[in-house]
Amino acid sequence: MAKPGMNNGQTIETSSGHRGLDLAEPLIFELDAPGRCGVDLPEPSQVSSRLGGLERQAPIGLPGLSEPQVVRHFVRLSRNNFAIDAGLYPLGSCTMKHNPRLNEKLARLPGFADLHPMQPVETVQGALELIDTLADWLLTLTGMPAVAMSPAAGAHGELCGLMCIRAALEARGDAREVVLVPTSAHGTNPATAAICGYRIEEIPADDRGRVDLSALKEKLGPHVAAIMLTNPSTCGLFENQIVEIAQAVHDAGAYFYCDGANFNAIVGKVRPGDLGIDCMHLNLHKTFSTPHGGGGPGSGPVVLAEALAPFAPLPMVRRDGDGLALVEQKSEAEGTAASFGRLKGFHGQMGMFVRALAFMLSHGADGLRQASEDAVLNANYVLARLQDLLSLSFPGPCMHEALFDDGFLKDTGVSTLDFAKAMIDEGFHPMTMYFPLVVSGAMLIEPTESESKDSLDQFIASMRHLAERARRGDVDYFAGAPHLAPYRRLDETRAARHPVLRWRGDVKEAAE
Template sequence: MALNSQGRPSQPGTAEASALPTISGDRGLDHEEPLIFELGRDGKCGVDFPDVKVGDTHLGGLRRKGKIGLPGLSEPEVVRHYVRLSRNNYSIDAGLYPLGSCTMKHNPRLNEKLARLPGFADLHPLAPQSAAQGALALMSELARWLTTMTGMPAVTMSPKAGAHGELCGILTIRAAIEAKGEKRTRVLIPESAHGTNPATAAFAGFTVDEVKATPEGRVDMDSLRSKIGPDVAAFMLTNPNTCGLFERDIVEIAKLIHEAGAYFYADGANFNAIAGRVKPGDLGVDAMHINLHKTFSTPHGGGGPGAGPVVLSERLRPFAPLPLLVLEKGGIRLIEDRDSAPEGYKPFGRMAAFHGQMGMFVRALSYMLSHGGNGIRQASEDAVLAANYVLASLKDVMSAPFEGPCMHEALFDDTWLHDTGVTTLDFAKAMIDEGYHPMTMYFPLVVHGAMLIEPTESESKESLDRFIAVLRGMAEEVKAGKTERFEGAPRLAPRRRLDETAASRKPVLKYQAAE
């Protein structure tokens, strides 16, 4: 029997046993799970409520007539359904999650516990402010941590995710430009940027102009110089950039932008590389969103919720959106309308109802207090160390387009796969069969067949070594022409490759009962 380095069988006992179909269609712990609509029946319910009759007198003649069409299930059936569904997901708790740009780090459960304290979870957003002073104080404390870490004078807390924070930052810049009576229509964005950057700038009514990258993976200063001008509103830059590199010319970049009268927007998605070591305020940044769900470990939850507070420079501060927090004698006041804004403040508007992602604020502050200034610095260093370790350990078998050192993510391209018949997609999908979530693929766009690996600081050396050994083993097979395991991978996941073309050609977006 073939065993791996840890003495575990690397193949099932016998080929016959693994190929034998089961009577149930399930296979051991792998259960096929129907849709909840296929499970439910009338007459069952997972809650107990009294049957209350209500009259029509207060319904304005608009009482619902037909049925809604919701399935009925008892509580144990609901629990089993969702537990079985959950088992078809990969998760950071279960394994290394090397998605570049996503910062899939450990999610401490203390943070979950504290966010559920009734004083936070059961607090109404429009409760009298006298009944919410603890929440306002917590927001203020989190704001202090964020401004201290970034070296920026102000922060606006309400944006609900990174892209929402970007929009908030760009709208703040827009308001500042309008207040000066200027007309600036273009936003410059490097071609390596996250898709949200150009989407945000366009959404805010600007035209997007791409700045080229150098062969070294950084902003091409000549390209930037040729594009900057009096009609440029802002330059949006991720730093460290999406190639995993720090923009060495950052100070010069900021100077160029400011000389042209434009604003410097930093995408803080990669803050995890530099938190506690570099203050973006020292780099000349005017606005930067911080993904609390990346750097400060609020869980990704299968796609949110997140939170994207935006730190602002002194010249943007007056235009921050509602609400504002004001420290006063005897307490903290939440300012919810323009007319009550303090002297000199002209909020550009409001990003959303209420005051931001309180649940995420509690988790992020819990993370920060747990780490402290020293722990945050150590976490950034470990994240950068881990990525460089992966880069150093794989660059002889895979191809790295740029010279290191990298920051917190290691970028490879597909040069090494040329003429092997294996693509980046095949390689990444074969990682699934090896028990790993794939890395970010085909991003950034400036690199052909990109594979972007962000191990984060949460992995032990043993875990990194095993990951490296598996990727090396896979790479060696590719090079030896043993490509069978890559063709059509994965084979061992709950599903094999899914037909995305069929899904979009004739979209089926909800369950419909068979006629």
């Protein structure tokens, strides 16, 4: 494989592979000098006798590097990484927003950061109070009566919600086997339903991009356990027939699961509890800031209606006299059989709880509502400034994200992927591409409330420049993009299907 920087750009090649102060970086194993070490440790004595013959017989294969080499390696890698702290990160459906430093400071307070989940409950009263306060905020903002705090991400919350629904149906002796999912749903929705043993049936969208209510009604029946509906949807639209949808679902004896990943658009504006929703997960790591990306950590509490609350997972925090207790098992009177049990080792993602509550308290209720309004305003600004050049999938206004399709690229020879790669050269992380699947060559842009008008204007100017360039038919430029990134086009299919996650010397040879 070519070294980073060696094949960048078409004009300048450097002998080092570096690009100015953008330094090329090999794998840490390629820097290995056997025997080199960052510290001088004395030869261990009497290890053999103390380990009873269990000591290692061979080196474990760590690369040998000095301390400065290690530091430089990771700093250089971090400079190759794009982050919300570096620039606009408009990934639709991901709500990549600014993470206030105050949250980080609070999460690092030793009283929170050094907690152990197995500490005696008397020593963690403050932490339980924090979980309880956060739960209270979530109930108030959603207008729901109960919440399960332990799910560790949105998808985990979906699992929690569907397990509550399944437990509730089983408790009433009602074996239903189908979950209805709109075609625009995030992949985790059907995946969760399938993991819970349900058959998935799709509901089409109408020409406004919303759930087709009559198609839904035709699908409903005594075999349907639940509908999983995202609102605002992954098309960036509010499901304005949601009350009728809830009514129809309940009339059929089914439950209404709402995917609340896009709650950022409606905090303080609409309470899901008023819409007839039975359960909904909240991605704390989206709506209430907290850093996410790279697979975690996340937090996906699930708010529940009265009918589902008894089935919520354990442990849960509960007031107990003057203090708070972590309930590990329900009492006989509460119906021990009802809870579907433990979803996770402990009570949830403490670090995320601290950050989310810090976000809420520092904004206040009015500030949270304003954040939602600004997120929607920003998305509509992008939509309004781009709709004459890009092709809008559904008429606006939109909620928190603007959805375009590849109609404007028709006959240009440029694809959505090419366009996204060219955005990297312009200094922007691409938007979400090819999702939702209901739209051809989708480009889903979610600026969030974090962006100023200046940064949106820069983004819009680049998007317009690229759209005009594509329309002029500058196919070669797009086919070669990104021209300025440390690596250019990767084989995305191979990267996804055959990721090489472990260093083995022979892999390096194979790659070369």
